[in-house]
Amino acid sequence: MSIILFILVLSFLVFIHELGHFIAAKRSGVIVEEFGIGYPPKAFKLFTWKGTDFTFNWIPFGGFVRMKGEEGPVEGSSTKKESGGEFYAAETWQKMLIILAGPGVNFFFGVLVFAIVFTRMGIPHFLTEARIAEIAPNSPAAEAGIPADVTITSIQVGEEVQEILTVTAAIEAIGAHKGETVVLTTTGACEALVCESQSQAFEVYIRTAEETPENEGSIGVAFEQVVYQFYPTWEMPFRSIYFGFQQAFDLSMQIVAALGGLVSDLVVTHTVPDEVAGPVGIVHQAQSSGILTGGFVSLISFAALLSINLAVMNVLPIPPLDGGRAILLMFEYFLGKKKTEKAEYYLNYGGYILLMGLIILVTIRDVGRIFGL
Numbered sequence: 001m002s003i004i005l006f007i008l009v010l011s012f013l014v015f016i017h018e019l020g021h022f023i024a025a026k027r028s029g030v031i032v033e034e035f036g037i038g039y040p041p042k043a044f045k046l047f048t049w050k051g052t053d054f055t056f057n058w059i060p061f062g063g064f065v066r067m068k069g070e071e072g073p074v075e076g077s078s079t080k081k082e083s084g085g086e087f088y089a090a091e092t093w094q095k096m097l098i099i100l101a102g103p104g105v106n107f108f109f110g111v112l113v114f115a116i117v118f119t120r121m122g123i124p125h126f127l128t129e130a131r132i133a134e135i136a137p138n139s140p141a142a143e144a145g146i147p148a149d150v151t152i153t154s155i156q157v158g159e160e161v162q163e164i165l166t167v168t169a170a171i172e173a174i175g176a177h178k179g180e181t182v183v184l185t186t187t188g189a190c191e192a193l194v195c196e197s198q199s200q201a202f203e204v205y206i207r208t209a210e211e212t213p214e215n216e217g218s219i220g221v222a223f224e225q226v227v228y229q230f231y232p233t234w235e236m237p238f239r240s241i242y243f244g245f246q247q248a249f250d251l252s253m254q255i256v257a258a259l260g261g262l263v264s265d266l267v268v269t270h271t272v273p274d275e276v277a278g279p280v281g282i283v284h285q286a287q288s289s290g291i292l293t294g295g296f297v298s299l300i301s302f303a304a305l306l307s308i309n310l311a312v313m314n315v316l317p318i319p320p321l322d323g324g325r326a327i328l329l330m331f332e333y334f335l336g337k338k339k340t341e342k343a344e345y346y347l348n349y350g351g352y353i354l355l356m357g358l359i360i361l362v363t364i365r366d367v368g369r370i371f372g373l
Helices: 002-027 093-121 138-144 169-174 236-268 278-290 298-316 323-334 337-370
Strands: 032-049 052-067 123-126 134-136 153-159 160-163 183-184 200-205 221-223 224-227
Touching: 002 052, 002 093, 002 200, 002 236, 002 298, 093 236, 093 298, 123 153, 123 236, 134 138, 138 183, 138 200, 153 169, 224 236, 278 337, 323 337
Parallel strands: none
Antiparallel strands: 032 052, 123 224, 134 221, 153 160, 153 183, 183 200
């Protein structure tokens, strides 16, 4: 079931990617001869709409668009004899728009999904202060009567009072006084970003490493990392879209940084970083963490993450990816088609071999991890 869900999600994301190319081509006056659902070989034609054959293909995921004149003029033909609507005859900016429309749709789909999730769950705010989320049963914090949903503001040892402004400061201060009894001062109850102003003091013993149970801290508290804030109904869509775009952009930068690390490791150590996973690894991780079976919100959030990954991967300046095609298009604009045609062929071929080789290498490693090889 997890594999089927993953294939369906990936197929949908590739479909909307190709739909972006299709719509941009139509808007630019370029004739789309075929919109394929799945990859060839072709099984049958579904229907024809405005000159485009919509086909169903045997490899049951993804899709493609085949535009008229995408490979350039037919050798020996004259552009005057063409009937119009050829991709190669479009303006450079139009071709660039068509090429980048696919990744653009994937990126904005991710933004839209994030916005929908944030509208439902609230706008997330990442906390730096020491907000207590949970209290372990029978822990020193529980015995001292410390409640959840309060923020630690200071720790007093004897006459010395240390102000606590961050989670890191709280952890360091607690760790420095193991085996001692201290006084923790907290705010009143907190809700979202607001805490009641009155302070509370609790005398609590800090356990030593030997006294601390496994998977617990010295006083038995877990700190809150993020809270969700709701705003007036009319504000939520705008705030959600803004924050969704911000999250999608931040995620894109993280992916680019990870890809940079991948290239560096391949060149320097000739190895693939442990955090890099292919389709097999992604399915295994998603299944292990329960993402694919965690409900609708979990599934569409996973789809959004994958969609942004596809957007970033496709704008990489590597032929035959969309980013590589856009770079070659710029060279063609400045140097001319004849000077770049041969280089374009070899770069596309070499890029394809490189990408397939990397996918195979990562997949072999993913399979080995799963089966403990």
